[in-house]
Amino acid sequence: MPPITMYLVAAMLVIAFLAYAIRILREYERAVVYTLGRFTGIKGPGLIILIPMIQQMVRVDLRTIVEDVPSQDVISRDNVSVKVNAVLYYRVVDADKAINQVENFQAATIQLAQTTLRSVLGKHELDEMLAERDKLNNDIQEILDEQTDAWGIKVNIVEIKHVDIDESMVRAIARQAEAERNRRAKVINAEGEAQAANRLVEAAKKMATQSESMQLRYLGALQEMSGNPGATIVFPFPIELGTLLDARRPSGG
Numbered sequence: 001m002p003p004i005t006m007y008l009v010a011a012m013l014v015i016a017f018l019a020y021a022i023r024i025l026r027e028y029e030r031a032v033v034y035t036l037g038r039f040t041g042i043k044g045p046g047l048i049i050l051i052p053m054i055q056q057m058v059r060v061d062l063r064t065i066v067e068d069v070p071s072q073d074v075i076s077r078d079n080v081s082v083k084v085n086a087v088l089y090y091r092v093v094d095a096d097k098a099i100n101q102v103e104n105f106q107a108a109t110i111q112l113a114q115t116t117l118r119s120v121l122g123k124h125e126l127d128e129m130l131a132e133r134d135k136l137n138n139d140i141q142e143i144l145d146e147q148t149d150a151w152g153i154k155v156n157i158v159e160i161k162h163v164d165i166d167e168s169m170v171r172a173i174a175r176q177a178e179a180e181r182n183r184r185a186k187v188i189n190a191e192g193e194a195q196a197a198n199r200l201v202e203a204a205k206k207m208a209t210q211s212e213s214m215q216l217r218y219l220g221a222l223q224e225m226s227g228n229p230g231a232t233i234v235f236p237f238p239i240e241l242g243t244l245l246d247a248r249r250p251s252g253g
Contacts, residue, residue, distance in 0.1 A: 020052045030095040031057040042095050060095040064156065065106065069113045071164070080126040083164040086140075087157075088113050094152030102151045109144075109153055116143050117160075126165070133160050 025031055025044035033040050033048075034056045043057070050057060069086040076082065090109060092098045098105045120140050121129060129136065137158050145155040 017052055021049050023048050023050060023057065025059070028061060028063045030060045030062060032060060032095050032099045033057050039096065039100060058099050060092055060098060062092050062095070064089055064091045067106070067110050067113070069110065069117060071162075072114055072118050074118050074121045076121065076126045076129065077123060078125045081166060082126065082129065083162075084117060084121055084129070084160060085162055086113070086117055086160045088144075088155065089157040090144075090148070090153055090155045092152055093154045097150065097152030105151050105153060108151065109148055109155075112147060113140075113144060113158070116140055116147075129160075129163050136160060 023031065024047055027045045029044055031043045031048055033043050033050070035051075035054060040055075048057075067088045067090070069088055071083045071085040074082050074084050088110070092105070102108045117140060120136065120143065124132075124136065137160060140160075141155055141158040144158065148155055
């Protein structure tokens, strides 16, 4: 073999060796390194060197991952069937566990999120799903974070996006809401009438003990009636005035 050919072959082998041995990891990446199949540590970021044919690596991204949780059929505690979907924010905090403790941490996390979503929401009524989303989000996030800790996963946020209700249930809920509004209106009217009756009783008691208040009420009624030009006002003759006139009339006449 000519010397120049040997040099070319050697150069190609060196280039191949360097291409395999030298790896560059970005700031958000880590390398899970195996030596002869055994886990030997985490490397990166920056420049790392692997021994060809002896060492292998698995690249892990440490940035936050956003996953859509597909719509789940949930039966609430008050037996209402709904479809609920959510969005999940999580990231790898321990590359060793994320690779060595679970086969596919992304698939495992999304599957766990689906089952947890059904389990948690099934313990609540429909009104709570619609009105207390923040509390439900926190409950789901805490459960997922605790269960994925063994995989080196940190669940940061869980947000319920949509709660879809069947059209027949929407009409039933609308009727229920209308009935509730009518009930509240009747209760308010009844309370108002009760308060007005109490005030009238108190006013009657005061008028019964104070004749002046009755006279003032009488004059007020006359003033209100005088505002209508077509009204005819008949003044009743006060009994007290008749008694006074009889007392002053001469006894012989």
